[in-house]
Amino acid sequence: xxxxxxxxxxxxxxxxxxxxxxxxxxxxxxxxxxxxxxxxxxxxxxxxxxxxxxxxxxxxxxxxxxxxxxxxxxxxxxxxxxxxxxxxxxxxxxxxxxxxxxxxxxxxxxxxxxxxxxxxxxxxxxxxxxx
Numbered sequence: 001x002x003x004x005x006x007x008x009x010x011x012x013x014x015x016x017x018x019x020x021x022x023x024x025x026x027x028x029x030x031x032x033x034x035x036x037x038x039x040x041x042x043x044x045x046x047x048x049x050x051x052x053x054x055x056x057x058x059x060x061x062x063x064x065x066x067x068x069x070x071x072x073x074x075x076x077x078x079x080x081x082x083x084x085x086x087x088x089x090x091x092x093x094x095x096x097x098x099x100x101x102x103x104x105x106x107x108x109x110x111x112x113x114x115x116x117x118x119x120x121x122x123x124x125x126x127x128x129x130x131x
Contacts, residue, residue, distance in 0.1 A: 041079065044074060
């Protein structure tokens with residue numbers, strides 16, 4: 001299994017966006033420092049209480065995401081999951097299945113042939129003018 005936590009170097013520079021933003025900026029010279037919690041799968045800001053998931057090694061540093069987990073105790077934080085959840089697979093619709101089984105579209109084949117012939121003709125004209 002791949003290690004999906006963040007490096008100590010990245011942890012050193014990341015800050016809670018809520019703690020360093022405009023009207024919500026916390027006091028001090030270096031507000032918003034973060035701690036790794038939840039087996040290294042979450043970033044926690046003691047100042048704001050916001051918790052940010054680390055999904056597939058990528059910290060999701062959106063204020064809305066941190067706010068969503070603010071009231072969840074650290075020991076109850078879930079597995080962060082995937083960065084992009086896969087779309088559920090379903091059976092193809094009957095119209096899609098019938099379109100696939102009908103074979104290639106003759107109009108598209110004809111259009112492709114016309115385009116290819118036009119390209120060959122253009123190349124022939126260019127070559128004949130160079131002579």
